Amino acid sequence: MDVVLRPVVAADLPLLAVGDAPYDDFGPRAPRTEPYSPVLREHGGMAVCDTGGLLLGSVSWIWQQWGPMPESRNPMIGIGLRPEARGRGAGTAAQRALVDLFFRHTSVNRVEACTDVENLAEQRALEKAGFTREGTVRGAQWRDGAYRDCYSYSILRADWSAS
Numbered sequence: 332m333d334v335v336l337r338p339v340v341a342a343d344l345p346l347l348a349v350g351d352a353p354y355d356d357f358g359p360r361a362p363r364t365e366p367y368s369p370v371l372r373e374h375g376g377m378a379v380c381d382t383g384g385l386l387l388g389s390v391s392w393i394w395q396q397w398g399p400m401p402e403s404r405n406p407m408i409g410i411g412l413r414p415e416a417r418g419r420g421a422g423t424a425a426q427r428a429l430v431d432l433f434f435r436h437t438s439v440n441r442v443e444a445c446t447d448v449e450n451l452a453e454q455r456a457l458e459k460a461g462f463t464r465e466g467t468v469r470g471a472q473w474r475d476g477a478y479r480d481c482y483s484y485s486i487l488r489a490d491w492s493a494s
């Protein structure tokens with residue numbers, strides 16, 4: 332499935348409510364009132380649409396750093412699709428499109444993602460998007476009354492160039 336990433340606009344916000352899936356249920360949260368920044372070097376996000384412009388969901392990213400050097404910063408990406416948009420390849424395509432943006436428009440060497448060890452759909456979508464599972468991050472994520480193990484995934488610039 333082909334998707335388009337574009338900046339989130341205010342009209343999208345009511346359609347991007349999160350928390351319906353078990354893996355993004357982090358309790359009551361105030362509705363988002365400001366669109367994500369689409370600037371790749373800041374924490375941010377973008378809307379995921381089909382080629383006809385229908386809003387399917389959103390991708391987002393935060394930056395983290397593996398040491399003191401600024402070159403060691405990399406984005407960790409996340410995704411949430413509207414229920415009716417799941418299971419048709421949009422999650423794979425959207426995460427691949429976001430990886431393309433980071434490698435084309437920034438100098439990062441690595442894009443990361445992580446997901447619950449039970450979130451088989453996201454694991455598969457990441458693998459189809461070119462990510463490699465790196466290992467288990469134990470007890471990392473507090474969700475729904477317990478600390479959860481996650482799998483860590485990455486795609487390196489060299490992986491992306493070779494694909």
Ligand SMILES: CC(C)(COP(=O)(O)OP(=O)(O)OC[C@H]1O[C@@H](n2cnc3c(N)ncnc32)[C@H](O)[C@@H]1OP(=O)(O)O)[C@@H](O)C(=O)NCCC(=O)NCCS
Nearest residue numbers: 352354411412417418419420421422423446451452453455
């Ligand atoms: C996770 C999510 C982004 C994946 O996107 P998607 O568009 O549904 O996924 P895709 O259609 O691209 O691919 C899903 C793959 O997982 C497989 N899959 C789906 N559910 C599965 C399950 N329960 N067990 C095993 N495989 C499963 C699909 O068969 C497909 O693989 P295939 O193409 O080899 O058949 C989307 O389902 C979603 O938004 N879920 C709710 C929020 C969420 O979990 N976000 C991620 C938090 S880390």
